[in-house]
Amino acid sequence: xxxxxxxxxxxxxxxxxxxxxAGARLFMRLAVLxxxxxxxxxxxxxxxxxxxxHSLVIIALSGLFVGFVLALQGYNVLQLYGSExxxxxxxxxxxxxxxGPVVTAxxxxxxxxxxxxxxxxxxxxxxxxxxxxxxxxxxxQRILAPRFWGGVIAMPVLAxxxxxxxxxxxxxxxxVMIGVDGGAFWGQMQSGVDVFKDVGNGVLKSIVxxxxxxxxxxxxxxxxxxxxxxVSRATTRTVVIASLAVLALDFILTALMFxx
Amino acid sequence: MExxxxxxxxxxxxxxxxxxxxxxxxxxxxxxxxxxxSGYRVSAKFDNIGGLKPKAAVRSAGVVVGRVRAINFxxxxxxxxxxxxxxxxxxxxxxxxxxxLTSGLLGDQYIGIEPGADEKNLTDGDSIAATQSAVVxxxxxxxxxxxxxxxxxxxxxxxxxxx
Numbered sequence: 001x002x003x004x005x006x007x008x009x010x011x012x013x014x015x016x017x018x019x020x021x022a023g024a025r026l027f028m029r030l031a032v033l034x035x036x037x038x039x040x041x042x043x044x045x046x047x048x049x050x051x052x053x054h055s056l057v058i059i060a061l062s063g064l065f066v067g068f069v070l071a072l073q074g075y076n077v078l079q080l081y082g083s084e085x086x087x088x089x090x091x092x093x094x095x096x097x098x099x100g101p102v103v104t105a106x107x108x109x110x111x112x113x114x115x116x117x118x119x120x121x122x123x124x125x126x127x128x129x130x131x132x133x134x135x136x137x138x139x140x141q142r143i144l145a146p147r148f149w150g151g152v153i154a155m156p157v158l159a160x161x162x163x164x165x166x167x168x169x170x171x172x173x174x175x176v177m178i179g180v181d182g183g184a185f186w187g188q189m190q191s192g193v194d195v196f197k198d199v200g201n202g203v204l205k206s207i208v209x210x211x212x213x214x215x216x217x218x219x220x221x222x223x224x225x226x227x228x229x230x231v232s233r234a235t236t237r238t239v240v241i242a243s244l245a246v247l248a249l250d251f252i253l254t255a256l257m258f259x260x
Numbered sequence: 261m262e263x264x265x266x267x268x269x270x271x272x273x274x275x276x277x278x279x280x281x282x283x284x285x286x287x288x289x290x291x292x293x294x295x296x297x298s299g300y301r302v303s304a305k306f307d308n309i310g311g312l313k314p315k316a317a318v319r320s321a322g323v324v325v326g327r328v329r330a331i332n333f334x335x336x337x338x339x340x341x342x343x344x345x346x347x348x349x350x351x352x353x354x355x356x357x358x359x360x361l362t363s364g365l366l367g368d369q370y371i372g373i374e375p376g377a378d379e380k381n382l383t384d385g386d387s388i389a390a391t392q393s394a395v396v397x398x399x400x401x402x403x404x405x406x407x408x409x410x411x412x413x414x415x416x417x418x419x420x421x422x423x
Contacts, residue, residue: 042264044269045266045267046266046412048265048270048273048274049270052270053269053270053273056273056276057309068303092284096284121285153274154273156277157273157274157276157277157278157280158277160277160278160281160284161277161280163280163281163284163384164279164281164283164284165280167283167284167287187289189287191315191317195285197283199281199284203281227340
């Protein structure tokens, strides 16, 4: 007997398709439930508080240090060519276009995505979701949708904070510590950064990443096996899938936005 | 609807995010100067613009007095048509000339205005006739080699002009 049969392949493909279909249907439901969710803003507000405010410190600190490092490394290379005046431009473009949205999304997946998955997974394991269904309360509308939309709101805000703090960190190291000319630092930045092409596309990226990370977290929690092991696996999967999705989406979005 | 202390924090959180965006837009991308329409437009034709890009600076005596708005190719004269927008605070004589210059050895290219002596000033829609193309390194090397070859002694080639 061979180690695989065509039926195994067929079964695997069908399983995969069912998973994708279930995910897509949940995504559509969450999108449609935006209106119903916004009619109870207190639920979303609590989720923005939990996902956004509590992530603020780690995001701001990471942004600060990423800005520091960018300025140090950028200065080392740029001064070889005598063009350290464009340090501000280099730091800002890398932050606003790429690092701001991407690193924020990765941190957000680790900080907020995991807690979403664990929370929803434990609700499933504790049969709270089933209890809600018994009471004719739709768990997707009551539990999943506010968390999803709360995350989608929090993520661009966090990415903007990350980029802004990063630029300030770059200024701190570049201008205050190393002594690059402050006028050139801001001047080159202002002549090279475009509001819509750079800042606007960065915001757009962070919104897409917010949808991807939060949806992955919510879905993994919702379909988690109702056992301690299942919840722990779902939490791990959230980080892995969300991070890979963010990096892959980033490549696609960059290719769409910044190609000529 | 009931209010809770979370309202305050979530409000501050969102305001912080908006403030960060405003900071990025104003401080790093200079949104206020983007809609700088208080200038007059003049156009000029160059044989070769080198690496000039839209939004490049227009400088006179080293001071930025305007920006390059658009660069097009004119297929009637086979020249580059450059539209400049000059801040209306600064007036230049009608016979001013334009040069494409480079800041530093590897820096950005910009347009330098050299004021002329005409009594009338440039106004919106004028075109500047006297232009000097960008220095293209390959042409420079070609001219140099050509000059070297001439020194070697073939005087007949002297009238042929540059390639």
